[in-house]
Amino acid sequence: MTPRLKEKFAGPVSEKLKQEFSVTNPMAMPRLEKIVLSVGLGKQLEGTKVNAKAREQVLQDLALITGQKAVMVKAKKSVSNFKVRSGYETGAMVTVRGTRMWELLDRLITLAIPRIKDFRGLSDKSFDGRGSYSFGVQEQGIFPEIDMANAQFMHGMHITLVFKNSDNDKTRFVLKELGWPFVGKDTEQAAA
Numbered sequence: 001m002t003p004r005l006k007e008k009f010a011g012p013v014s015e016k017l018k019q020e021f022s023v024t025n026p027m028a029m030p031r032l033e034k035i036v037l038s039v040g041l042g043k044q045l046e047g048t049k050v051n052a053k054a055r056e057q058v059l060q061d062l063a064l065i066t067g068q069k070a071v072m073v074k075a076k077k078s079v080s081n082f083k084v085r086s087g088y089e090t091g092a093m094v095t096v097r098g099t100r101m102w103e104l105l106d107r108l109i110t111l112a113i114p115r116i117k118d119f120r121g122l123s124d125k126s127f128d129g130r131g132s133y134s135f136g137v138q139e140q141g142i143f144p145e146i147d148m149a150n151a152q153f154m155h156g157m158h159i160t161l162v163f164k165n166s167d168n169d170k171t172r173f174v175l176k177e178l179g180w181p182f183v184g185k186d187t188e189q190a191a192a
Contacts, residue, residue, distance in 0.1 A: 003102035005109075005178055013177040021170055030131060030166035030174055035101050037062055038073070038093040039157045042082075053152050058092045061155075064145040066104060070094040105161070107143075109179050115142040121183035124172060131166025133175065135159055 014029060023029055039058050055072070062070035072089045084090060096104050113122065116137065126134050138156045141148040148154075163171045176182065 003099055003106060005106045006099075006102040008178060009174070013174060016177060017170065017173060020173060028165055030170045031164045032101065032105070032161060032174075033097070033164040034162045035096045035104055036093060036160045036162065037066060037070075037096070037157050038091060038160075039155055040091040041089070041155075042091075054155075055089070055092075057152050058155060061140050061146055061151075062092055062094045062157075065140075065143050066094050066096050067100055068094060068096065105178070108159070109181070111144055112137075112142045113181055115144075119181075121181050124182040124184070127168040127171060129168065131163040131168060131171040133161045133163070133171055 009032070017023060017029065039062065041054055041058060059070050059072070070092045071094070073091045073093050075084045075086055075088050075090045078084060078086045113119070122135050128134065136156055136158045139154045140146050140151070140157065141154070161171075161175075163174075166174075172182075
């Protein structure tokens with residue numbers, strides 16, 4: 001079964017995109033390539049007992065959210081101010097593609113993002129210049145899969161939507177058409 005947002009993107013959103021930006025070649029159409037979730041562990045990695053619990057909880061939380069196994073990320077450089085040595089584990093990440101990516105995007109838009117405390121919309125300026133969009137969340141509890149009663153500690157995460165063949169304007173247009181809650185008149189009126 002094709003995910004709901006993938007059908008919407010392939011049908012009406014693509015047609016509007018072709019008209020709006022005069023894209024005639026189907027291979028030049030912007031595409032959502034992957035969604036990357038990453039968690040920096042920082043202070044939680046200093047102790048030995050805390051280290052194992054924090055590490056396992058973060059890996060388990062990311063697995064519950066995405067439906068696939070997360071990996072630990074190691075530092076590439078030593079930074080004495082942050083007490084980090086090259087090769088030390090500093091965080092966890094997972095990259096989601098294909099059907100799971102579209103299902104995760106749907107859950108982000110409909111379930112998780114509206115559960116953010118004092119939500120007024122997400123910034124429409126968080127683009128990287130090549131069409132990818134990034135934002136951060138303060139706690140993992142916004143995802144309905146996470147049981148906060150059993151959580152040892154709260155952690156945030158950084159979420160990046162990576163687009164291919166795109167620029168900031170095209171990505172903003174696609175996300176608006178898919179229902180992305182950007183800051184604006186619509187979200188301000190809904191919050192009031």
